[in-house]
Amino acid sequence: MDMRISVGNRFSAISFSQFQTLVADFKELTENSFGAPCSLQISAMSQTKITTTHWPDEHVISHMNEVNESATFFKTDDLLLVTPDIFDTAAYLDVVLRPAEWGTTPDFAFASAEFKGNYPRRATFYIQPGDVSRFRSLKEKHHSMVFGDGYDSHCDIG
Numbered sequence: 001m002d003m004r005i006s007v008g009n010r011f012s013a014i015s016f017s018q019f020q021t022l023v024a025d026f027k028e029l030t031e032n033s034f035g036a037p038c039s040l041q042i043s044a045m046s047q048t049k050i051t052t053t054h055w056p057d058e059h060v061i062s063h064m065n066e067v068n069e070s071a072t073f074f075k076t077d078d079l080l081l082v083t084p085d086i087f088d089t090a091a092y093l094d095v096v097l098r099p100a101e102w103g104t105t106p107d108f109a110f111a112s113a114e115f116k117g118n119y120p121r122r123a124t125f126y127i128q129p130g131d132v133s134r135f136r137s138l139k140e141k142h143h144s145m146v147f148g149d150g151y152d153s154h155c156d157i158g
Helices: 016-034 058-071 084-089 132-141
Strands: 003-008 038-045 072-076 092-099 110-116 122-128 146-148
Touching (some): 003 132, 016 038, 016 084, 016 092, 016 110, 016 122
Antiparallel strands (some): 003 122, 038 072, 038 092, 092 110, 110 122
């Protein structure tokens, strides 16, 4: 089963310190869920990432990848290398977690988080396979933030 949740502030954009803490907590949650260490890839982009919910032809996918790659101005596998300046400059931050060693987890194990973009007050997290009970620790640590299901139509913050 997969899980998508959103975490956000009611009035202000996600701060740099919230970004750092949420990514570190999500990495720990993902590793606990997968039962294995995970690699981390953070990309800072100058514009919101282009995505689609359907499977377009190869030409469209290639174009989307090119646009996203050209908008990426910083990549790292170390959260500590993302500086406040990089965070402030980014219009969108993409975080991808995968098992560090394949074969110890399901082949489809994957997690991601997105920050800023069209909804700067909200971070959206996705994990497969996922278990809603795993997100309770995130909710307990960040009890002052608003939690939703990660979809625009069901989220009480913009």
